[in-house]
Amino acid sequence: MRSGGILHSVRGMNHTPSSAAGVLAGRAADAGLALTHGGRRWHRPLVALAVFGGAVALCSLAAMPFDDRTLLGDSVWSKPFKFGFAFFAYGLSLAWLLSHMTKLRRTGWVVGTVFAVVSAVDFAVVVAAAAAGTFSHFNDTDTVLNQVVQLAFDFVPLLFLTNAAIAVLVLFQRIGDRAVTAVIRWGLALSSLGMFAAFFILAVAEQHDRTRTDANGDTIPLSGGHGVGDPDGNGMVLTGWSTTGGDLRVSHFIGLHGIQVLIGLAMLLSLLAARRAWLRDDRVRGAIVRWAAVGYLGVFAITVWQAVRGQAFTAPDAASLAAYAAAVLTAAAGVAVTAARARRRASTAAA
Template identity: 30%
Template sequence: MSALVAELHRRQRALAWAGWVALGCLLLSLAAMAVDSRQIYGVSVWTKPAKFAASFIPWFWTLAWAWGVLAPAARRGALAGLVLWGTLAAALFEQGWISFRAAAGLPSHFAGDPLGQVMFTLMGIGATVLVALAGLLGLLVLARGDAAQPRPWRLAVGLGLLVAGVLGGVTGFAMGNAGSPLVGGSGMPGFPPFFWSRDGGDLRVAHFLAIHAMQAVPGFWLLTRAGAWPVGLVAMGWTGVSVAALWLAQAGVPLSP
């Protein structure tokens, strides 16, 4: 494990440390849940900060690992710098505002107050920046990957990031345009840790599947060491499943047990 952590920091130190900061935010949010009984929409006010911090941990560490798949010159280029600092800035804004609103006992998403509505729009921009930069890193890996590493591996990392970037944006826009992640149903939260709806459509399921393409597609190659064609088929299949989940959620079909 120590060798894995050391390799992660060697590949991209700032993103590796950002993952540890997100882990700290998660632990603090969980501790706050234990002592703060306030709720929003039937769940703890600290659920949203905890969920975002938990999602940022694999996000940062996946990007840090993917950094090592870039050609050395590409890692030092302007586009890579844009991905790095844009990701850190957008994530800091998102996590900071969500945590601030939780401390105030107010919703950060789909808020009713004027400031909350303005900030929710800005959060949408921030989320778009995050997924767009992940997709850009995927394109960089595909175009300027390290030639010393296996081509199917570079393809898996690049396609995983690209699918996550594109579909993460599509599913995120679907939630924003709908004015709610829920379609039909009672609106009561389902089981932890995700609290997805059990009696109506929930667009968060499709969003979850979309953004985790960045782990699923490379994970397939790590498990199988398959060639380029199977990697491409898995990326297409993951895309199809994510789109199907979006369509079913928009139709009001519950996808959570």
């Protein structure tokens, strides 16, 4: 059986109300959240990128207990693990998204392939630098390895451009139901902003030349850092985000993975619709996704604001806390009003 028919086949074999699995699978399929859409397979180069990222992430995690080399206090395998997880999650999300396009599919496939190739090269040089025990970002040495790494990084802006191009492509088409369309449009907008935040690091982060010792004991000249107010900072466990200064990697992460959060929300709403009649209208689910995205966008913007002020994500001041509260409450109020109206309509229809 082809993977594209899994959810549809389950739905077809389970028509009775007692078959919860069939109902839930049917809801997911109706919402456009099936493994494939219209028999089309996921974008294979992006799936390959995701597999590559996932494999490296797992290998990096396994290597940490056995390799005691560190860079700025973190395992040399910390960065490959984080990059691997990011490419695994985003590669799968983008591969799923492109399978749902109904217009300009060939253009979307080409743009997605460019994204996959550039990402794989970018990721590969990060892994190579880590394996060599040296810095990949901000490294000013003239070694052959570093020259290759920095050359590869010159193509990183293509990731933002290709992602933005896909975002523009989906603006002119409806993909799945209203909830899925909202997920894709808002998710791509958030991820594009997250990628732009990565470039913004170069503009606002501390750019003072300095030297640091790599895992091999060599002195490495660095031309900048991730932090604002503290170029290297004292990093959080695993993420490495600064606890002593601003860090735009926080907003980069939040923006980049917004699409996964929204996909998860849309799937949850589709499953709940099996038991909640008022959620079966895709206009209601779409509105809830949009309100959640508005709140998420607010959180993203506030993390940027925190970082450029040199404020650690873990130490928000009163103004930041108030802004976070406003973003969350705005989204919650929008969802609450949407749900209340939908319940009233459902009650009226049932009567």
